[in-house]
Structures are given as structure tokens and as C-alpha cells.
Amino acid sequence: MNAAPADQIRLLDVQALDVRLQQLAHKRSSLPEHAEIESLNKDLTQLRDLLVAAQTEESDCAREQIKAEQDVDQVRQRAVRDQQRLDSGAVSSPKDLESLQREITSLAKRQGDLEDIVLEVMERRESAQERVAELTERASAVQTKADDATARRDAAEAEIDREAASVGKERELVAGSVPADLLKLYEKLRQQQGGVGAARLYQRKCEGCHIELNITEVNEVRAAAPDTVLRCENCRRILVRTSESGL
Numbered sequence: 001m002n003a004a005p006a007d008q009i010r011l012l013d014v015q016a017l018d019v020r021l022q023q024l025a026h027k028r029s030s031l032p033e034h035a036e037i038e039s040l041n042k043d044l045t046q047l048r049d050l051l052v053a054a055q056t057e058e059s060d061c062a063r064e065q066i067k068a069e070q071d072v073d074q075v076r077q078r079a080v081r082d083q084q085r086l087d088s089g090a091v092s093s094p095k096d097l098e099s100l101q102r103e104i105t106s107l108a109k110r111q112g113d114l115e116d117i118v119l120e121v122m123e124r125r126e127s128a129q130e131r132v133a134e135l136t137e138r139a140s141a142v143q144t145k146a147d148d149a150t151a152r153r154d155a156a157e158a159e160i161d162r163e164a165a166s167v168g169k170e171r172e173l174v175a176g177s178v179p180a181d182l183l184k185l186y187e188k189l190r191q192q193q194g195g196v197g198a199a200r201l202y203q204r205k206c207e208g209c210h211i212e213l214n215i216t217e218v219n220e221v222r223a224a225a226p227d228t229v230l231r232c233e234n235c236r237r238i239l240v241r242t243s244e245s246g247l
Contacts, residue, residue: 001229003182008198008229008240010178011186015198017171022195024164033153040146047142051135058132061125068121072114079107182229182238189237198238201230203246209235222247 003011082104086097175183190197199208204218211234213221221241224230230239241247 001181001185002225002227003179003229005226005241007177007179007182008238009242010174011182011198011238012200012240012242013174014171014178014183014186015190015196017167017174018190018195020167021164021171024160024167028157028160028164031153031156033149033156036149037146037153040142040149044139044142044146047135047139051132051139054128054131054135058125058128061121061128065118065121065125068114068118072111072118075107075111075114079104079111082107185229186238193235193237196237198240199232199235201239201241201245201247203244206232206235206237206239208232208237208239211235218247221245 082100086100086104178186186197188197193208196208199206201207201213201221205212209232211232213233217233221230221239226241230241231237232239
């Protein structure tokens with residue numbers, strides 16, 4: 001393949017722009033905010049799971065408290081009715097009177113036991129409420145950090161995208177001035193060679209694979225016509241000669 005030396009030089013410009021686009025893509029994907037956001041979101045998920053568990057516990061305690069208080073109220077009302085019967089003198093039989101007194105005593109004990117249960121449930125509910133408040137505050141703080149990191153990431157990505165768009169336009173213009181067949185070969189090699197399809201020959205060394213040409217290869221390069229498109233014998237990339245090739 002033949003191409004004017006100037007076109008081959010422009011191919012190096014295309015390569016430089018492609019390298020810059022690769023660097024920008026890598027920079028975008030490796031922003032520190034990505035790892036920060038991932039870590040914060042992981043923490044946030046854990047906190048929200050704990051918060052749901054605490055809220056469920058508080059809700060269960062609330063229902064348990066209502067039920068226990070209703071039980072206390074039922075026992076209290078029954079005790080009041082029994083005491084009213086006792087005070088009214090409606091019970092005249094000694095046996096019935098003794099039975100009523102025993103029931104009043106039993107109800108008083110039952111009421112005391114149920115009130116202890118209410119207090120125990122209230123303590124557990126209060127503890128759950130405190131846990132809910134604590135986890136809510138922690139989750140809010142982590143969410144604020146995540147929002148801040150996301151804003152920083154978005155701003156950084158936007159800046160990178162603006163630069164990439166500018167470089168992309170420049171690349172399009174420069175590539176448009178390179179002969180189609182030369183550009184096609186370059187694109188093929190670039191895909192095969194990790195993003196580098198053309199390399200400068202600098203001081204007898206290929207800047208693609210960084211291997212110095214031997215004397216035979218140097219002589220072959222010297223003998224080649226200026227418009228001959230050379231390939232590195234080692235990495236097979238397009239080898240572009242310049243005034244600094246050391247020939």
C-alpha cells in the first residue's frame with residue numbers, strides 16, 4: 001500500500017486523538033466517585049433493611065401494647081363490676097360472697113400481671129422507636145453523602161463528555177483527510193492491537209511495541225520509497241517515518 005508521507009503523518013494525528021479518547025473513556029469509567037457511590041449505596045441498603053426491621057418491630061409492639069391495654073381494661077371493668085356487687089350487698093350467700101371476694105382478689109392479681117406486660121411492651125416499643133429514629137438519621141446522612149457523590153460524579157462525567165465530544169469532532173475532521181484505504185487498514189489494526197494501529201518510528205524504534213529495528217530492518221526502511229506504507233516486523237502496526245526516525 002502506498003500513501004503520501006503527509007497522509008501517513010496525519011494518521012499519527014488520528015492515532016493520538018484515538019488514544020486521547022481511550023484515556024477519557026478510562027477516566028470516565030474509573031472516577032473515584034463510582035466506588036464511593038457503590039459503597040454508600042451498599043451502606044444505605046443495609047441501613048434501610050435494618051430500618052424496615054426496626055419499624056416492623058415498633059409496629060408489632062404497638063399492636064401488642066394495644067392488645068395488652070385492652071386486656072387490662074377488660075379485667076379492670078370486671079373487677080369494678082364485682083366490687084360494685086360486693087359493695088351493694090346484693091350477694092347474701094356466704095358461699096357466693098367468698099367466691100366473689102376470691103374473684104376480686106384474682107382479678108387484682110391478673111390486672112397487675114397484665115399491667116406489667118403493658119410496661120414491658122411499652123419499654124420494647126420505646127426502644128424500637130429510638131432504633132427507628134437512629135437508623136432514620138443515619139440513613140439520611142448516608143443518602144446526603146450519596147447525593148453529593150452522585151452530583152460530583154455527574155459533573156465530572158459531563159466535563160469528560162464535553163472534552164470527548166470536542167476530541168471526537170477533531171478526530172472526524174483529521175480522519176476525513178486520510179485516504180480511505182489507509183484509514184481502513186489503520187482501523188483494522190487498531191482493533192487487533194489494543195487500540196494502537198499506527199506508531200511512529202523514533203530513533204530506529206517502533207513506538208508501538210518499543211522494539212528497536214535491527215540493521216537489516218533499518219536498511220529496508222531506508223530503501224523503501226517515501227510513499228510506501230511500512231509495517232513493523234514485530235507488532236505489524238503501521239510504521240510511520242518522520243524526521244526523527246534516526247535513518
